[in-house]
Amino acid sequence: MKTIFITGASSGIGKATAKLFQSQGWNVIATMRKPENETELTQLENVTILALDVTDIEQIKSTVTKATGLFDIDVVVNNAGYGLLGALEAYTNENIIRQVDTNFLGTVRVTQEFIPHFREAQKGLFINVTSIGGHTGFPFTSIYNGTKWAVEGWSECLSIELSMFNVGVKTVAPSSTNTELFSHNVDVKHLPFYEATEKKMVGMIKPASSPEEIAEVIFEAATDDKDQLRYFAGKSSKAIYDRRQEIGAEASVKEIKKMYFDSLKTEV
Numbered sequence: 187m188k189t190i191f192i193t194g195a196s197s198g199i200g201k202a203t204a205k206l207f208q209s210q211g212w213n214v215i216a217t218m219r220k221p222e223n224e225t226e227l228t229q230l231e232n233v234t235i236l237a238l239d240v241t242d243i244e245q246i247k248s249t250v251t252k253a254t255g256l257f258d259i260d261v262v263v264n265n266a267g268y269g270l271l272g273a274l275e276a277y278t279n280e281n282i283i284r285q286v287d288t289n290f291l292g293t294v295r296v297t298q299e300f301i302p303h304f305r306e307a308q309k310g311l312f313i314n315v316t317s318i319g320g321h322t323g324f325p326f327t328s329i330y331n332g333t334k335w336a337v338e339g340w341s342e343c344l345s346i347e348l349s350m351f352n353v354g355v356k357t358v359a360p361s362s363t364n365t366e367l368f369s370h371n372v373d374v375k376h377l378p379f380y381e382a383t384e385k386k387m388v389g390m391i392k393p394a395s396s397p398e399e400i401a402e403v404i405f406e407a408a409t410d411d412k413d414q415l416r417y418f419a420g421k422s423s424k425a426i427y428d429r430r431q432e433i434g435a436e437a438s439v440k441e442i443k444k445m446y447f448d449s450l451k452t453e454v
């Protein structure tokens with residue numbers, strides 16, 4: 187039986203991924219900040235729940251030690267993250283640090299802790315959940331997108347570095363998905379100069395995909411045995427990426443400016 191380790195499995199894409207792999211006969215280590223609140227995954231066979239906050243280095247060490255002591259882990263899914271939404275000048279330093287600490291450094295730390303195990307086993311796969319916002323720019327999510335570009339670029343480097351030990355690195359980039367992603371945003375101020383455009387932008391985020399659809403792509407990435415770095419998931423991710431490739435990055439930026447500020451018709 188294969189084993190998968192997932193971060194941020196308390197809701198959304200992480201939880202759907204835990205449920206899908208469990209249903210496909212995998213052994214699942216579902217990690218989350220507050221295991222005491224979990225009621226659904228606790229009912230499932232072959233699911234072990236462990237506490238993990240990806241900003242807590244000591245807890246990462248103890249949880250990875252516990253997990254690797256219990257099972258031989260085949261796949262690690264770095265999924266934990268949240269969306270910081272607002273104009274850059276409105277963010278506090280604390281807002282910015284917490285976003286980078288969670289989305290980028292959290293992924294780096296968990297991966298770093300697992301590498302010696304995968305290197306010794308000469309096998310293993312990291313799947314990092316990024317975003318279509320890690321391939322393109324959007325307004326009012328500059329730090330969020332920055333963390334996802336960071337994970338994309340870092341994953342590319344690491345996929346080359348770890349190939350010498352037969353260890354894989356893949357990214358899965360979803361488009362807008364129906365989850366709690368932007369609900370952790372309570373502490374961001376909203377400045378009057380941006381109010382109208384921000385509202386317009388938020389109105390344009392239409393979560394067209396379900397977390398289950400994204401989990402299917404994570405499953406494909408985990409099981410297809412392909413030497414492929416990037417996967418796109420959700421209704422519009424691949425189309426947005428392909429459009430950028432087709433017209434080039436400069437034209438794509440112009441097009442996105444137009445889309446956000448001239449028209450309300452195009453959906454993201």
Ligand code: NDP
Binds near residue numbers: 218241292397
């Ligand atoms: P959810 O908010 O539903 O899930 C996010 C998960 O991350 C929760 O389990 C949350 O835990 C966890 N989390 C947040 N901070 C930490 C932390 N410090 N340590 C451990 N876990 C943490 O959103 P999604 O399912 O949408 O998000 C999952 C991933 O998908 C994210 O990386 C996100 O950026 C990415 N994504 C989502 C898209 C979308 O439209 N929804 C689009 C593109 C990418 P807790 O319950 O404790 O808060």
